[in-house]
Amino acid sequence: MSDSSRTAAGSLLRRCWPIVAAVPLGAVCGGAYALVAPVQYQANAYVMVVPEAGADSATAVNFAQAYGRVIAQPEILLNAAAGTGVPIARLTPLVQAVTSPDAPMIQITGTAGTAATAAQEANAVARSLVSFGDAGSAQTRVKLMTFASAAQPDAPSSPSRSLDLAVGAAAGLLVGGLGVMASQARAGGGAPAAVPPPRSDDRGSEGGIGEDVQVEPVPAAEAAVTAEETAGTARRARHGAAQGRR
Structure with missing residues (x-):
């Protein structure tokens, strides 16, 4: 047997060991019941x-x-x-x-x-x-x-050894299957993985939400010129309004 086959067999045995143990145990219990049950x-x-x-x-x-x-x-x-x-x-x-x-x-x-x-x-x-x-x-x-009229039966009607063995093995298979399911549920029932927080430099869709907008500072000289032009425009507007009233 190759190493891969032995590894697969060992993994299968580790997962299904409750069934491997419960089926023979159930059959033994069924046989024991057939031996101790009263004959009818x-x-x-x-x-x-x-x-x-x-x-x-x-x-x-x-x-x-x-x-x-x-x-x-x-x-x-x-x-x-x-x-x-x-x-x-x-x-x-x-x-x-x-x-x-x-x-x-x-x-x-x-x-x-x-x-x-x-x-x-x-x-x-x-x-x-x-x-x-x-x-x-x-x-x-x-x-x-x-x-x-009734005649004396030749063999007892119960217990039936073959039937009791089959019932015990079936019960063991059921219990073993439930054990395998429980062990798999415990193995895969850890806490869910935490979702990482969004990064500050993540970009959204094209031109969409989440895109960082960088505002470039305006130089002080340009800001002063702009303020002066705005003030001159306001003075000319007041002067024109005064002439229109005369």
């Missing part, structure tokens, strides 16, 4: 809304979305909490429902620290939702049925 498993159960006589598929889709929104109500989770042994207050944030705008299907997701518990929670909530919906089928004219 997710299992999915599916409930279908079926229209009865006098109802159509659009009605079933609408009720599927409605049941998905009220999945965390105590009336639905009461039987699920009794079946799993998990209190309702603890079970509520562990269960989620997702619906489709085109199909009368409800996806129920259970989250837990073990695969078996996650599947048990999802299936218990699905059974409770079916019982809750069938209790009012005479008014809604739709029935609910378990379409697919």
Whole structure:
């Protein structure tokens, strides 16, 4: 490597050292979080809304979305909490429902620290939702049925080591970039250069402002002659005016 290349590389390293240091540090922090974060498993159960006589598929889709929104109500989770042994207050944030705008299907997701518990929670909530919906089928004219039971997941859903590493490296890149910008701002943020005062011998534009005018002194003899001529002219003017009055 030539001397100029080494000089350029050293200058670049001095300017970008916050990024060089922050990106690996962020990746290490992300990996450390992936190692210490609690493992979470997710299992999915599916409930279908079926229209009865006098109802159509659009009605079933609408009720599927409605049941998905009220999945965390105590009336639905009461039987699920009794079946799993998990209190309702603890079970509520562990269960989620997702619906489709085109199909009368409800996806129920259970989250837990073990695969078996996650599947048990999802299936218990699905059974409770079916019982809750069938209790009012005479008014809604739709029935609910378990379409697919939740199975135990093979791998945890979180944490994801690759994702946590990428997020940590991205955060380090952001922080390092901000550090580079701050250092450049400090380096170029000195006081502005003082404007020198105008010189007394500066010349303006052609015949314009700023041009010094030098006045030459008048000799004393010439000044005396000029004064005498002026006085004589004044006397002759007075004499002519007096004759004109006569």
